[in-house]
Amino acid sequence: MKTFLLLVYSLAIFQTLVAGASIPRQFQTFSTTRRQLNATQVQRELGTQVSNTTVIFGPGDSRYNESTTRWSLYAKPRIQVVVEPGQASDVSIIVGYCNENSIEFLAINRGHGNTISLGYFNGIQIDMARLRNIAIQPSGESAWFGGGVYDGQATEYLWDQGYVTTTGACNCVSMLGPGLGGGHGPLEGLYGMISDNFRQLHVVLANGNAILVNETSHGDLLWGMKGAGHNFGIVTSFELNIFPRGPTSWHYHNYIWRGDKLDYVFNAFNAFHGNGTTPVNMTVNFGGFSMNTTITREEPIIWWTFAYRGTAEVAEQYLAPFNAIEAVYHEFGDVPYPGVSLAQGNGEDDFICQDSEVRVIRSTAGLQVYNLTAEHQIYDGFMQRIASNPKLAAGCTILHEGYSTEAVDNKNPNDSAYPFRADHHLMLIQINVPPGNASVEDAAWEWAQEVTDQWNDGQPGRPVNSYVNYANGFEPVEQMYGHEPWRLEKLRGLKAKYDPENRFRYYNPIIRANTTTVN
Numbered sequence: 001m002k003t004f005l006l007l008v009y010s011l012a013i014f015q016t017l018v019a020g021a022s023i024p025r026q027f028q029t030f031s032t033t034r035r036q037l038n039a040t041q042v043q044r045e046l047g048t049q050v051s052n053t054t055v056i057f058g059p060g061d062s063r064y065n066e067s068t069t070r071w072s073l074y075a076k077p078r079i080q081v082v083v084e085p086g087q088a089s090d091v092s093i094i095v096g097y098c099n100e101n102s103i104e105f106l107a108i109n110r111g112h113g114n115t116i117s118l119g120y121f122n123g124i125q126i127d128m129a130r131l132r133n134i135a136i137q138p139s140g141e142s143a144w145f146g147g148g149v150y151d152g153q154a155t156e157y158l159w160d161q162g163y164v165t166t167t168g169a170c171n172c173v174s175m176l177g178p179g180l181g182g183g184h185g186p187l188e189g190l191y192g193m194i195s196d197n198f199r200q201l202h203v204v205l206a207n208g209n210a211i212l213v214n215e216t217s218h219g220d221l222l223w224g225m226k227g228a229g230h231n232f233g234i235v236t237s238f239e240l241n242i243f244p245r246g247p248t249s250w251h252y253h254n255y256i257w258r259g260d261k262l263d264y265v266f267n268a269f270n271a272f273h274g275n276g277t278t279p280v281n282m283t284v285n286f287g288g289f290s291m292n293t294t295i296t297r298e299e300p301i302i303w304w305t306f307a308y309r310g311t312a313e314v315a316e317q318y319l320a321p322f323n324a325i326e327a328v329y330h331e332f333g334d335v336p337y338p339g340v341s342l343a344q345g346n347g348e349d350d351f352i353c354q355d356s357e358v359r360v361i362r363s364t365a366g367l368q369v370y371n372l373t374a375e376h377q378i379y380d381g382f383m384q385r386i387a388s389n390p391k392l393a394a395g396c397t398i399l400h401e402g403y404s405t406e407a408v409d410n411k412n413p414n415d416s417a418y419p420f421r422a423d424h425h426l427m428l429i430q431i432n433v434p435p436g437n438a439s440v441e442d443a444a445w446e447w448a449q450e451v452t453d454q455w456n457d458g459q460p461g462r463p464v465n466s467y468v469n470y471a472n473g474f475e476p477v478e479q480m481y482g483h484e485p486w487r488l489e490k491l492r493g494l495k496a497k498y499d500p501e502n503r504f505r506y507y508n509p510i511i512r513a514n515t516t517t518v519n
Contacts, residue, residue, distance in 0.1 A: 037080035037103065037124065046083070046097045053086025053130065067127050070111040072360035073435055075119030075473075077106055077506070084127045088147070088202060088236035089210070094126055095234070096208035099503075106506050107234040109148050109174035113507055114360050116473035120513060121506045128174075131236060136161060140242070142199055147236045150174045152348055155338050163242040164337060166194045169284055170346040172353035176238070180229030181469040181508075182418040184426060186284040186307060186340065189404025190243075195226040195418060196411055197241040203233040206503035210236070224494045227418030228468070228481055230507040231491070232498050245337065250307060251315040252343040253322075253332040255287075256295065257302040261325050262379055265302055266370045268321040269402065275369050276424050278404040281309040282318055286344075289382050289398040295328055300382045300393075305344040309337075358395070358432040361441060363448035363472055366423030366465035370400070371458030378451050385447065392443055395432035398451060400425060417491060419482030420465045427455050428470050448472075468508050480508055 039058025047056055057063050058081050068079045085091050091107075098105040104123030128148035134157050136143045143165070145154065152171030158164055168178045168185045175194060178184070183194025191197060200214035203221070213221050224232055257265055272278065287304030295301055304322075308315035312334055316323070333343065341347050378398060385393040402425050413421045429451040431444040456464050468480040481491060491510050495502065505513050 039081045042081050042083070042124070045101075046094065049093050049097065050083075050090040051086045054090050055084045055086070057082055067129075068111075068125065069355045070113075072114045072356050072358070074114055074359035074361065075116050077118045077121035077125070078123075079106075079125040080123060082125045082127055084130050086130050088131060091126065091147075091204045091234055091236050092208050092210045094124070095204055095206070098124055099206075099208060104506075105503070107147075109177060110150055110172060111355075112173050112177060114362065115471060115508050117506050117508055117512075126234065128236075133237075134158075136163065136242065137239075142239050143242050144237055144239050145175060147176060147234070147238070148174070149176075152338075152341065155341075158242060159245055159336065159338050162245055164245045165240055165242045166191050166197050168194070169286070169341060169344070170352065171341045172346075172348045175240075176229075176235055178469050179238075180225060180227075180235070182227050182420075182467065183469075184401070184403060184467070186309075186403075187243075188408050189278065189280045189283060189406045190309075191241065192407040192411055193418065194240070195229075195416060196408070198222070198226060199239040199241065201225055201238040202236045204236060205233050206499040206501060221494060221498055223415070224417050224491060224498075226416035228491055228510060229417075230468075231495060231504050231510050233504065247310045248336060249311065249334045250309055250337050250340050251312045251332065251334050252305065252307050252340060253315065253319055254305045254330060254344070255303065255322060255325075255327045256292070256329040257304075257325060257327050258296070259299045259302065259379060259383075261327075262302060262375060263372060264325045265304075265322075266372050266375050268325065270369050272318070272321065273369070273402055273424060276405055276409060276422075278402065278406075278424075279318060280404045280406050282315075282404055283307050283309050284401070284403050286399060286401040288400045289379060290396065291386075291394050299386065300379065300398075301328075307340045307344060356432070357435075359435055359441065360430055361433055361444040361448055361472075362428060362430040362470065363452040364429075364466050364470035365427040365452050365455040366420050366467060367425040367427055367455060367459060368422065368462070369459075370425070371455075374454045374458030377454045381447070381450060381454075389440075389443060392431065392433075392440055392447070395444075396447070397430050399428040399430065401428070417481070417487070419484070419487060420467065423465055423467070426467050426470065427452075471508050473508050477510060477512070481510060 043056045067082045070076055083094050095105060104121060105126055106121050107126040107128060109128040131146035131148040133146045134143055151167040151173050154167055154175055166185055166187050167175055179194035200212060203213050204210050211218055213225060285306040289300040292301045335343055346352060405424055408421055429448045433441045433444050463483050464479055466475045466479045471480050495511055502511050
């Protein structure tokens with residue numbers, strides 16, 4: 001299956017080049033990379049140019065494993081040398097050094113990327129972990145964040161100062177990784193996605209130049225950074241809107257149901273969400289199908305978690321239809337906003353945030369409503385895997401994410417590169433596969449594609465969309481970046497202007513490299 005997918009990926013590249021005569025030639029050529037880099041040599045050549053707080057090390061250093069360990073082993077980039085810039089100004093110097101020496105570079109923060117294109121990388125990792133400053137501005141309306149800031153850090157710090165901002169729902173994930181691809185999260189119904197709240201960004205371009213990107217300075221690039229930013233540069237810091245923190249207490253409610261309640265659950269969800277009219281303070285819910293052998297070994301459970309911005313009394317009125325469905329387990333409580341991720345299982349110490357020794361196979365879809373026929377097909381397919389391949393089934397989670405979306409819907413979709421504002425639900429099948437087991441991995445890919453097809457077949461007439469931060473990289477470009485021709489033409493024009501040699505091509509790139517080998 002993997003070989004087939006790589007062939008499809010390569011054919012997609014070929015078709016793009018044949019059909020896209022308007023694509024400049026520079027997108028088809030790539031600089032070579034030193035096959036073997038030596039950390040001592042890089043320290044000697046680069047170390048004297050950067051600040052004394054920058055560190056450079058290779059595989060022989062005790063810090064190497066911690067810096068290069070990733071959330072998933074799938075398509076793991078080959079990191080020959082790690083550079084951790086101590087100051088934002090160091091990033092330009094590092095990129096310039098890489099260019100002068102024909103070395104590929106990849107900026108990372110927290111290591112949660114999980115797409116095929118990462119597996120093509122071989123070179124220097126620029127780890128943003130030392131750039132984690134947060135500075136609230138005197139107006140109290142925005143803050144500057146270093147390029148290495150992550151969700152839990154930002155949420156905790158701002159809450160203690162009386163503020164909140166738009167982040168993802170998982171404490172361990174970076175702000176910029178999701179943010180540059182749009183950035184869904186609990187507060188999007190009130191304030192929009194992460195990218196909707198970018199005021200300005202300090203960006204290092206592929207040629208090493210550092211620029212300020214805002215509405216009056218490189219305004220065209222600001223459009224691209226809001227949804228396709230991985231393709232254009234390294235963000236060393238960014239100014240983001242912040243907001244008064246609001247209610248001091250949030251309510252959560254977690255449920256587990258058995259499979260015979262599937263119809264009741266999804267009918268309740270479609271009524272609850274109202275195809276994009278979710279109550280704005282009913283901020284985020286997610287759940288789905290997975291195995292829990294403490295409850296049953298015979299079928300997947302249906303589990304779900306809700307977060308409400310406000311009191312239990314109001315929240316439970318909205319949740320009454322779900323309370324009416326007999327559950328085998330439920331729990332609820334009230335916590336400050338920074339405690340919501342922990343209550344929902346997304347804290348830094350929770351299982352979902354741990355670095356992995358498995359290859360995570362996944363596929364995604366974007367929906368407006370849940371189709372009961374599709375959900376039955378997906379659940380029945382899970383049951384079939386329990387019988388035929390229980391090890392595969394044990395590692396699978398079929399995830400459904402729902403948000404209040406008012407502020408996202410209210411944005412003009414033409415004002416940013418993020419293309420899929422009409423998708424109210426993000427779907428994700430995720431299967432953990434031990435390394436070195438090709439037959440299980442082939443079965444995982446087959447299952448992932450089956451589930452994605454069932455979700456998409458359940459909404460006939462709608463285009464097939466893939467949230468770029470969840471995409472596996474085998475999807476067509478338009479499926480990640482938008483189906484409108486003008487949108488793709490604009491993105492390609494920005495690539496020609498700001499990254500003519502396509503140096504930023506390792507995270508679901510707009511212009512794909514003609515490469516057929518992957519880790």
